Amino acid sequence: MKLKYVCLIIVILSTFSVKAQLLQDKEKFTHQDTLRGSITPERAWWDLTYYHLDIEVKPELKFISGKNTIYYKVVSEPNEFMQIDLQQPMEITKAIQDGKELEVQVEGNANFLLIPTKQNIGDIKSIEIHYNGYPREAKRAPWDGGFSWKKDQNGKHFIATSCQGLGASLWWPNKDHMYDEVDSMLISVTNPKGLTNVSNGRLRKLVENNNNTVTSHWFVSNPINNYGVNVNIGDYTNFSEVFKGEKGDLDMDYWVLKDNLERAITHFKDAPKMMKAFEHWFGPYPFYEDSFKLVEVPYLGMEHQSSVTYGNQYKQGYLGRDLSGTGWGLKFDFIIIHEAGHEWFANNITNKDIADMWIHEGFTSYSENLFLDYYYGKEASADYVIGTRANIQNDKPLIGTYNVNNEGSSDMYYKGANMLHTLRQLIEDDEKWRQILRGLNSEFYHQTVTTKQIEDYLSEQSGIDLTAFFNQYLRTTKIPTLEYEIKAGELKYRWTDIVEGFDMPLKVVIGNEEQWIYPKAEWKSLMTKSSKMSLIIDRNFYVNSKEL
């Protein structure tokens, strides 16, 4: 999720010096950022295999308590310490391994557990982390996330978690780095009777306790990223359908507030439509075993794996608005399409470092126009993605700073989408392009990846060396500009504002004739037969032009 350009616009409206200051501040990283954002020696030696998160949520107190049992495999010579992240003011009350309580050294949000016994490579071990506290309250979910302690219109508790970027360790203890996804997970949540908790995966068991609480046990059988894990508690009802998909029957379940059941039954028709279009473009939904769910929440929405959260108020577009300004954005519910698109790009293929988050948001923003392409055709989809260019700021590169939990520019959304749309033009074969998108999802199935892996795959599969193309669009804010001059039947042209080696071909119309030109940094020329001296660049390319 996270359309951050909304807040960026506010920044731009402020004075330039304020903007400059904010950007400058953002580049100052602390030791805590390194502990959070890098694969520290205290993280590297063990690989997550299983989590059992078991918590009680007390809405009246806005308090949570419980434990996470972490199973892991020793993959290299163990460090003396194990790093477990839990953000203050939450605190670990005790950590237990093999029946013994471990010493915990707290360093801000990182907790270093002293491992007393010798562990060997290949060992599978577990550790129980008991904790409690008043978790950070979401200030502006899902962007500035945490726990949202809300009430529905009947005055009943309506609670949800969101923690992308900030990290899941703001409400539960874990290894809070994207590179290592747990293989499977059990989420057990105890809450007051009369309310229902919906988490990821499938409901295994619902237990009524004798103290006026209920405990729901949700099992996720696939690898899941930490920020995807979620708790949603409300006065829910549900309905479901079976989608006949590429891998067989897919259970699609919808959890909504009781009062919203009827409108949801009508409005959520976009969900199976989405599934059909995205399976076509990206391949099978990646989590059949865990089902697909839409879960209503008191904030806009988030790509929580197999329990996509929904708060778009049953409106078309983005809260009723069209982000492309073309009208096409009102043909679908933005949150259903965008957040579910993340099941392929974010949940199936996950960035190893959040600096590469364009892999999540670029492809997913691009999925919006592929949804349109499937139902309304290529021109509609082109109109949409081109329309979204108005949201691009070109303030910073799409890739952030590695190893400090730093995201790149919010341009990762629509500049990312327009970069991919441009790439589709270069490949000039829609079926091949579709096979590449599907290929990404099978090649990197349930994996965490780097930008380099995605770049290499796209270069290999397209047969085009895209090194300079990605350097240009991902690593600079420069938009390639075609400078040209038409004089006496001769067209002179070259690229400017480019990185070294950038030589992207371009489809143009000269006079009445459509053709490819092959600009480079040096001037090139060609003679035109046309009497009409004009050059029009194909609008599908995200480039600038300047006639001299």
Ligand SMILES: [Zn+2]
């Ligand atoms: Zn998103």
